[in-house]
Amino acid sequence: MPSEFDLIARYFSPRTTHTVLAGGDDAALIAPGAGMELAVSTDMLVGGRHFLEGADARGIGHKSLAVNLSDMAAMGAVPRWVTLSLALPAADEAWIAAFAEGFLDLAAEHRVDLVGGDTTRGPLNICVQIMGEVRAGSALRRSGARVGHQVWVSGTVGDAALGLAHLRGELALDPLEAEYLLARLERPAPRVALGQALLGVASSAIDISDGLVADLGHIAERSEVRARVEWEAIPLSGTAQARRAEPRVLRCALAGGDDYELCFTAPADRHDEVRAIAARLGLPLTRIGAIEAGAGVDVLDAHGKPMPLAQRGFDHFG
Amino acid sequence: MPSEFDLIARYFSPRTTHTVLAGGDDAALIAPGAGMELAVSTDMLVGGRHFLEGADARGIGHKSLAVNLSDMAAMGAVPRWVTLSLALPAADEAWIAAFAEGFLDLAAEHRVDLVGGDTTRGPLNICVQIMGEVRAGSALRRSGARVGHQVWVSGTVGDAALGLAHLRGELALDPLEAEYLLARLERPAPRVALGQALLGVASSAIDISDGLVADLGHIAERSEVRARVEWEAIPLSGTAQARRAEPRVLRCALAGGDDYELCFTAPADRHDEVRAIAARLGLPLTRIGAIEAGAGVDVLDAHGKPMPLAQRGFDHFG
Numbered sequence: 001m002p003s004e005f006d007l008i009a010r011y012f013s014p015r016t017t018h019t020v021l022a023g024g025d026d027a028a029l030i031a032p033g034a035g036m037e038l039a040v041s042t043d044m045l046v047g048g049r050h051f052l053e054g055a056d057a058r059g060i061g062h063k064s065l066a067v068n069l070s071d072m073a074a075m076g077a078v079p080r081w082v083t084l085s086l087a088l089p090a091a092d093e094a095w096i097a098a099f100a101e102g103f104l105d106l107a108a109e110h111r112v113d114l115v116g117g118d119t120t121r122g123p124l125n126i127c128v129q130i131m132g133e134v135r136a137g138s139a140l141r142r143s144g145a146r147v148g149h150q151v152w153v154s155g156t157v158g159d160a161a162l163g164l165a166h167l168r169g170e171l172a173l174d175p176l177e178a179e180y181l182l183a184r185l186e187r188p189a190p191r192v193a194l195g196q197a198l199l200g201v202a203s204s205a206i207d208i209s210d211g212l213v214a215d216l217g218h219i220a221e222r223s224e225v226r227a228r229v230e231w232e233a234i235p236l237s238g239t240a241q242a243r244r245a246e247p248r249v250l251r252c253a254l255a256g257g258d259d260y261e262l263c264f265t266a267p268a269d270r271h272d273e274v275r276a277i278a279a280r281l282g283l284p285l286t287r288i289g290a291i292e293a294g295a296g297v298d299v300l301d302a303h304g305k306p307m308p309l310a311q312r313g314f315d316h317f318g
Numbered sequence: 319m320p321s322e323f324d325l326i327a328r329y330f331s332p333r334t335t336h337t338v339l340a341g342g343d344d345a346a347l348i349a350p351g352a353g354m355e356l357a358v359s360t361d362m363l364v365g366g367r368h369f370l371e372g373a374d375a376r377g378i379g380h381k382s383l384a385v386n387l388s389d390m391a392a393m394g395a396v397p398r399w400v401t402l403s404l405a406l407p408a409a410d411e412a413w414i415a416a417f418a419e420g421f422l423d424l425a426a427e428h429r430v431d432l433v434g435g436d437t438t439r440g441p442l443n444i445c446v447q448i449m450g451e452v453r454a455g456s457a458l459r460r461s462g463a464r465v466g467h468q469v470w471v472s473g474t475v476g477d478a479a480l481g482l483a484h485l486r487g488e489l490a491l492d493p494l495e496a497e498y499l500l501a502r503l504e505r506p507a508p509r510v511a512l513g514q515a516l517l518g519v520a521s522s523a524i525d526i527s528d529g530l531v532a533d534l535g536h537i538a539e540r541s542e543v544r545a546r547v548e549w550e551a552i553p554l555s556g557t558a559q560a561r562r563a564e565p566r567v568l569r570c571a572l573a574g575g576d577d578y579e580l581c582f583t584a585p586a587d588r589h590d591e592v593r594a595i596a597a598r599l600g601l602p603l604t605r606i607g608a609i610e611a612g613a614g615v616d617v618l619d620a621h622g623k624p625m626p627l628a629q630r631g632f633d634h635f636g
Contacts, residue, residue: 020355024540025460026392026525027359027450032350037338040433041345042447044403046440074344085362085445115358118445122364127403127436127445129360132345142343207344222342 004091008119011100016113018080028115030081030131037136039077042129043067051186052167057095059186060126061102066188067209068130069110070260073195074207076140077132079112087122110192140198140205145223145265149203151289152274154191154261156237157212158249159184161256165248177239184237188260194285197277198264205264211255213309216263217297223265226294232302235286254299254309265291322409326437329418334431336398346433348399348449355454357395360447361385369504370485375413377504378444379420384506385527386448387428388578391513392525394458395450397430405440428510458516458523463541463583467521469607470592472509472579474555475530476567477502479574483566495557502555506578512603515595516582523582529573531627534581535615541583544612550620553604572617572627583609 002010016022020029032038045064047053065082072079084103088096107114112130163181165171173181191207198205204223206215212234220227234253236244243249266274271287278285299307320328334340338347350356363382365371383400390397402421406414425432430448481499483489491499509525516523522541524533530552538545552571554562561567584592589605596603617625 021457021459026389026523027357027395027448027457029355029357029393029452029457031355031454034352037347037349038356038449039345039347040399040401040449042401042403042434042436042445044405044436044438044443044445046405046438046443049438049440071344075347077345081358083358083360083447085360087362087364087443116360118360118362120362120364120367122367122443123441125362125364125405125440125443125445127360127362127443129401129447130345131356131358131449134347136338136349139339139345139347141339205344 002091002093004088004121005119007091007093007096008086011097012114016115017111019113019115022113022115030115032133035136036133037139039072039075039132039134039139040129041068041071042127045126047124056186057098058102061099062106062187064126064128065103065106066190066260068128069190069192070207070209072130072132073191073262074140074205075134076138076195076199076205077134078196079110079130079132079192081113081115081131082107083115083129084117085127086117087120087125089122089124138199140195140202142204142206142219142222144203145219145225145291146203147225147291147293149265149267149291150271150287151216151227151229151263151265151291152285153212153235153263153288154194154283154285156235157208157259157261158240158253158256159237160188160258161252162240165252171248173239180237181239185258188258190260191262193281194262194277194283197281201270201273201277202264202266205262208257208259208261208263210257212263213254213297213299219265220295220297226292227289227297228292229289229297229299231299231307233286233288235284320409320411322406322414322439323437325409325411325414326404329415330432334433335429337431337433340431340433348433350451353454354451355457357390357393357450357452357457358447359386359389360445363444365442374504375416376420379417380424380505382444382446383421383424384508384578386446387508387510388525388527390448390450391508391510391580392458392523393452394456394513394517394523395452396514397428397448397450397510399431399433399449400425401433401447402435403445404435405438405443407440407442456517458513458520460522460524460537460540462521463537463543463609464521465543465609465611467583467585467609468589468605469534469545469547469581469583469609470603471530471553471581471606472512472601472603474553475526475577475579476558476571476574477555478506478576479570480558483570489566491557498555499557503576506576508578509580511599512580512595512601515599519588519591519595520582520584523580526575526577526579526581528575530581531572531615531617537581537583538613538615544610545607545615546610547607547615547617549617549625551604551606553602
């Protein structure tokens with residue numbers, strides 16, 4: 001019976017296109033282009049926290065790479081190389097095969113080379129590190145938002161959190177609604193092309209992994225400004241839009257993580273360029289607010305009044 | 319009470335010296351020098367497999383970086399940047415502080431910048447990825463050994479495995495012997511300077527993490543040659559040398575992992591250069607055999623007869 005090491009070797013044999021040396025040595029060798037910086041990010045996923053125990057292995061493979069691709073998107077970097085370390089409780093061939101398919105299909109879609117990794121026996125743990133290229137000095141950062149800049153978000157927010165609520169039996173949905181929201185939760189589409197398109201246009205960017213208010217709060221903090229967001233402007237998918245008045249929808253849209261959309265700021269005079277990028281990519285980009293002097297994130301209701309987030313379960317943003 | 323995230327932020331605040339951007343954004347930014355390739359390696363350590371549960375946290379911090387530094391050594395790369403992902407079962411401040419001290423002291427010693435990472439709640443898991451620079455085309459690989467080249471090893475082998483046997487109560491040692499062997503097990507010194515010194519001299523290299531015969535076997539396989547090793551030539555520390563006739567010492571020296579010495583090959587006419595490197599670094603380098611046509615690894619006894627490894631618990635090298 002093959003060990004987990006044999007199975008990993010079988011399903012993850014390197015097929016690289018832009019790598020000097022991958023696999024079979026003490027380290028991989030990669031060569032960034034002249035004048036390029038490397039953007040480097042890592043995410044560790046643990047069963048029960050980042051995916052439900054028993055979740056579809058193909059989806060876990062997809063998601064473990066997607067969350068890392070999303071970090072490249074937020075920097076405007078071209079994702080190029082990735083390493084994968086796995087702790088596996090057992091040599092489960094069906095699981096490894098499905099996980100590999102989800103991971104490698106997404107890698108192929110984004111032309112990312114899997115260059116190395118490590119496998120060990122232990123409680124399920126997936127650690128991915130990604131490396132991408134970006135022209136020196138041009139990466140999108142969290143620190144560039146300035147007073148008067150507009151705040152934008154891609155796609156729709158809250159979908160993954162609503163999908164999770166449905167999985168947990170807290171929210172009844174019709175099958176088509178559920179299918180859409182679960183796909184958003186389990187197979188997020190990292191906004192890699194958007195990040196690159198925003199280079200030279202956006203003044204700051206972040207991916208929404210912890211929730212819109214929390215992540216926009218990181219931009220506000222690093223840029224030393226306040227972000228003002230209008231609740232009515234926040235883009236919701238059909239299911240959420242139909243329930244916009246429900247407290248759960250508010251909570252999922254503002255504090256639900258795992259959507260992996262980009263939130264970014266841009267000077268007001270780049271407004272038309274942002275719209276043009278949306279048209280070119282076929283991806284909705286919605287202006288949801290503006291940057292002001294101050295600190296933190298304010299969400300205004302339809303009457304322009306700050307919404308009392310602390311009273312609605314947002315204490316940890318206090 | 320601080321969370322594990324607060325504690326990680328407190329004890330791991332980045333103090334970098336050669337990094338464009340570290341921490342606080344979606345990715346770190348690094349810039350390899352012109353004409354340099356990046357060597358990239360990752361190792362995942364799990365409690366109970368790579369260190370004993372309850373082991374000294376400072377030692378675990380040291381070792382989790384040391385094993386990655388050792389991969390850079392084996393490639394001849396200058397280690398430069400590292401990321402650290404941690405799954406922690408609880409926010410144990412004393413543990414995190416000690417772990418950070420072991421990790422960061424070794425990082426400082428080797429001038430390695432900690433540029434990013436991830437922290438999550440879960441069964442203890444440590445995943446480190448290291449990136450080092452090496453001039454394009456010059457990295458040491460496993461594939462360069464040729465017939466007639468000499469086989470060398472640094473330091474002494476088997477120490478870590480003997481230390482582990484002592485910890486497990488299988489081997490009685492006097493306190494000074496035990497202290498030395500346990501230090502070899504718990505605080506290995508990666509041979510980073512040696513790896514760099516061997517660039518242009520050695521024809522292949524590997525670090526001894528799985529055991530001398532297994533790791534030299536990787537060189538033989540990748541180079542498509544046979545390695546012949548003389549048991550009597552293999553360098554042992556004092557404790558092991560005094561017990562050289564014991565089966566356990568043989569087993570630890572040939573199959574014990576975790577020493578993180580380098581095993582390498584070099585053409586016979588580079589013999590004096592290798593000796594000069596040993597003198598300059600103050601690190602014993604011992605010629606233990608030679609490369610021949612064929613496949614696999616032969617270990618010869620004092621009479622020049624191949625030792626029957628399979629009968630001594632080496633079946634997994636069959």
